[in-house]
């Protein structure tokens with residue numbers, strides 16, 4: 315049975331009760347509009363503990379001024395049903411003033427330097443500070459033993475892992491492989507902004523990442539050549555590429571020719587929708 319709470323006090327009471335009865339707390343933070351990708355995180359959570367807490371909070375601090383904060387889909391009833399079906403025990407769904415009682419401007423922030431400025435961070439300044447701040451606050455509210463995140467947001471996961479390590483948070487952070495549609499499109503709440511034609515075309519993102527992966531394994535192109543070719547492929551399909559970068563999977567620093575472990579990080583616009591995806595290559 316799923317219990318839903320909206321205040322930090324009620325959350326803490328419910329989590330304390332679970333801890334008192336010896337339960338290991340696993341936390342799955344989300345912004346709602348849950349899909350199969352999120353439910354795969356809940357499934358994974360069950361392998362890491364016995365009291366699953368999810369949060370649904372569309373965090374204003376991680377949205378830039380001209381981004382989709384207001385348009386971001388809010389589907390609490392359907393989300394609650396899904397969480398219950400997949401065996402989540404507690405849902406924390408706070409209002410913005412519960413998380414930011416003084417607004418977001420005068421808030422203490424968590425800045426994870428370096429990692430936050432690269433890739434998505436250079437297109438979305440302040441985004442990862444917003445993510446790290448809210449995740450830190452949520453961790454302090456829930457005090458989980460373990461937290462689960464999707465690998466689709468590869469850079470976000472790296473930022474959170476560094477925050478947890480740098481701030482000595484006693485939390486195991488688990489990354490879960492990206493959940494994909496049959497055509498390879500990474501599941502994302504933002505796919506809901508795409509029309510049917512755009513959704514079919516969006517499969518090219520994963521096709522291009524797979525092409526890059528195979529080219530790297532077969533060593534047919536230099537990184538520089540491959541980057542140009544992959545960007546051209548996407549642009550010819552109607553995408554506007556924000557970035558396509560080859561990077562070190564741990565530090566996210568730009569790869570050098572000859573590197574063996576690479577993550578290919580990609581962000582591209584399909585119409586007014588910005589999609590991200592990634593693939594890890596070992597050669």
Ligand code: PAF
Pocket residue numbers: 343344345371373376445448449467470
């Ligand atoms: O990945 C998300 O849904 C969000 O960035 C997160 C981690 C819930 C923080 O708002």
